[in-house]
Amino acid sequence: MLFLDTKGAHIPILGLGTWELRGRECARLVEQAVRLGYRHFDTAQMYGNERDVGDGIRASGIKRSEVFVVTKVAPDHLAPGLLERSVKESIGYLRLGEIDLLLLHWPNKGIPLSETIDALVRVKREGLVRNIGVSNYTVALIEEAAKLSDERLVCNQIECHPYLDQSKVIAACRAHDMAVVAYSPIARGHTIDDAVMSRIGKVHGKTPAQVSLRYLIQQGIGAIPRTSRVERLAENIAIFDFELTDAEMVEIAALAHPDGRIVDWSWSPQWD
């Protein structure tokens, strides 16, 4: 497994997304994923499955130090005090000890960022989490958060796939040595019907989903595809044995369009 270059955190470039996976199904998939070589697991307080993700990892029998576990603080837990309490709860659900990476799931305009960042830095210094970062942060928010934080923010988890041009925010992350981790990396499955991705996939003996994931990791962007099907777990990790040409990378990048964003809520920030 390759790792993202983050000057500190050692984030496996491919992980398993777990949104909407729950209960024994979630635990079973996580356990299977470990067996297939996944070493990075993405959960969140909002997903209500931290307990199941922890159960799956423990059931796999893998050494704790071999897996990288990410969880995210819900936007209504960003006030100091509440943030610390919620992180302790997450640790209690996961039962894996220290969290490898704690992200702020979404910005919340109702809570001053300086207070949230102070609380985030505190949970790191208290040893509850090994690394801290953000998610859904725009260029302006990255700049503000980086100025406020006395600890390095190692990652910004953002929506990223061939249909969305995220070049501005990726450039800002790189300027601050933050790893970029792509959520919805196969555009929730839309890439599988794409004519361009299918044609390129056929050349390499790969599926459109694999092309979409390869397109990201080949740019040094992490990816956390989600699936509820065991056979797709294997498919989504079989992306390290081929390489897209420069011309194919350019062709895939040209699929981006202004309506390409999938995840947009009433609480979303003003996107770049």
Ligand SMILES: NC(=O)c1ccc[n+]([C@@H]2O[C@H](COP(=O)([O-])OP(=O)(O)OC[C@H]3O[C@@H](n4cnc5c(N)ncnc54)[C@H](OP(=O)(O)O)[C@@H]3O)[C@@H](O)[C@H]2O)c1
């Ligand atoms: N930070 C945030 O705000 C945020 C927001 C959204 C997501 N995330 C994280 O990112 C993860 C991934 O994003 P996502 O769940 O939105 O979308 P995604 O991973 O791009 O797509 C998941 C969908 O694609 C299907 N799929 C998976 N592998 C496939 C394959 N090889 N071929 C065809 N279809 C396939 C899955 O269906 P099957 O189950 O039937 O395979 C599922 O419907 C989430 O689970 C979550 O952990 C974070």
